[in-house]
Amino acid sequence: MADSIQQQLQQLVLLSDSVEAGPSGGGGGGGSGGPGESGGPGASTVEEAMEQLGPLIHSVYRTNKQKLFRQQVELFAQRKDAEIMKLCGNYHQEFVQSVAQLLKVRQNTSELQEKVVGLNAELQQSGKALYEKKAELLSLRREHRNIQRASEAVRAGLHVVHMVARFDEQVATKEYHGAIKTVGDLREATAGVRRHAFGRLLEASLPKMEAKLQAAALSDMKDWLFGLKKTTRDIGRGLAERMGRRQVQWRERDASVRERYFVSSAVQFVLDEEFDQDGPIAVDMMPLYQCLYINERLGRRAEFRRSFSEDRSDQLSLILAAPVQFAIGHLDALEGMLHDVIGFFAVEHTILSSAPDFCTKADVDALWDSGTAKLTDVIARNIQSIRADPDVSAALHALLTTFTYVMEENAYDVRKLRELMLAVFGT
Incomplete structure (x- = not known):
């Protein structure tokens, strides 16, 4: 009976093994279902095992063999x-080796992790x-850039400082043309240093430098x-003496014609030009022209002209106000x-000829x-003294005649003087 139960249990185990081996075992058909699927070979085998287990348990309880069945x-x-x-036991050694390898791998992993952590710390430190170093390099670059800018500014x-010094030297040595050019260069140079307080101060001082110049x-x-006061008198004396020599030549050439004295001095000058050995009287006009040039460059021409x-x-008023x-x-x-x-009007004539855009003929004629008018007023106030003394009258007549000829030669209108002489001397 025990052998029978043992055999039946063995069959059940075999059936169970066939159920477990069914899906991965023989046949290998890719389209077969699992043991739990309806209609599959595993399902039929389980049913067969269950069918055999039922009668077996029934037989055990029917025959009261429960104890034997448990045994x-x-x-x-x-x-x-x-x-x-x-x-x-057969696979224990391999399992132990696998576990040992796993532990070794774990240890190696721990060591590798420690190395990674150490390397990370080293990398962070580096x-x-x-x-x-990068921050220091950037700081040095900023310092270098600042030094370059400071050097350029210096x-x-x-x-600019050298130009200012040159300007002062040029003003001191009266090189005004160079000084006005230096002021222009300074005005351009201040654009590069205007962002500095020094540049702004220099720019603000340019008007003072111009005013100084x-x-x-x-x-x-x-x-x-x-x-020029002494120079004009010398010029006037020279021109009067020259005209006096011409008058002598006129009298010597034709003493019989009295009216010769009142022939136009311009005509007399043409007639006597071949005998005139005196050159033009030169006047140094450089200070005037230089001052005119500077005021033109500074935009103050009208102010200077006035x-x-x-x-x-x-000055003319002072000349005519002298006591006589x-x-x-x-x-x-x-x-x-x-x-x-x-001499005064000879200078005016020279200025008019050399700088007509500065001094106009209308201005000179008005002067x-x-x-x-002032000279006429002086003579009119002393008309009694002049007529009372024939010698004074003759001397004054000669002086005014020479004066009239000289002024007419320099293109001045002497009609009023002629009228004055006619009124005073009757000639």
């Missing part, structure tokens, strides 16, 4: 345990040093005008005044009319 089941289980132990500043040139011109005109008018006496032995003051007037 057989335990024996069957023990036998299977033994088989399992045997199977495990990166920190590189970052510090060079530009030195260039203008004042220096104007001062020279004032000195020239002051010195100031110069006022100075010349004042109409008595024999005291006509030198009058003669000197006439020489001053001749001449003013001078003629």
Whole structure:
């Protein structure tokens, strides 16, 4: 009976093994279902095992062999345990080796992790040093750029300072043309240093430098005008003496024609030109032209022209305001005044000829009319003294005649003077 139960249990186990081996075992058809699928070979085998297990249990309980059945089941289980132990013993060494390899791999992994962590720390340390070096390099580059900018600013500043020093030197040595050019160069150079306080200060001082240059040139011109007082008298005396020599030539050439005295001096000059050995009287006009040039460059031409005109008018007024006496032995003051007037208007004629855009003929004519009126007033106030003394009258007539000829030769209108002489002397 026990053998029968054992055999039946063995069959059940075999059936169970066939169920487990069915899906991966024989046939290998890719389209077959699993053991749990309806209609598959595994399902029919399980059903067969269950069908055989039922009668077996029924037979055991029917014959009261439960104890024997349990014993057989335990024996069957023990036998299977033994088989399992045997199977495990066969693969134990490989399992242990695998576990040992796994532990070794784990250890190697831990070591590798530690190395990675250490390498990461080293990389971070190296990166920190590189970052510090990079930051230091950027700082040095900024410093180098700042140094370059500072050097450029210093060079530009030195260039400007040298120009300022050259300007002061040029003003001191009266090189005004160079000084005005230096001011223009400074105006352009300040554009490069305007962002610095020094450049802004220099730019603000440019008008003062221009004013300094203008004042220096104007001062020279004032000195020239002051010195021109003596020069104009020499010029007037020279022109009067030249005209006196011509008058002598006229009288010697034709003493019988009295009216010769009143022939136009321009005609007489043409007639006597071949005998005239005197050259033109030169006047140094450089201070005036220089001052005019500077004021033109500075845009102050109109202001300078007005100031110069006022100075010349004042100077003529001073000449005609000089005290004179109409008595024999005291006509030198009058003669000197006439020489001053001749020299004054000879200079005006030179300015008009050389700088017509600065001094117009209308301005000179207006000044001449003013001078003629003042001279006429001086003679009119002393008409009684002049007519009372024939010697004074003759001397004054000679002086005015020479004066009239000289002024007519320089293209001035002498009709009022002729009328004055006619009214005073009757000739």
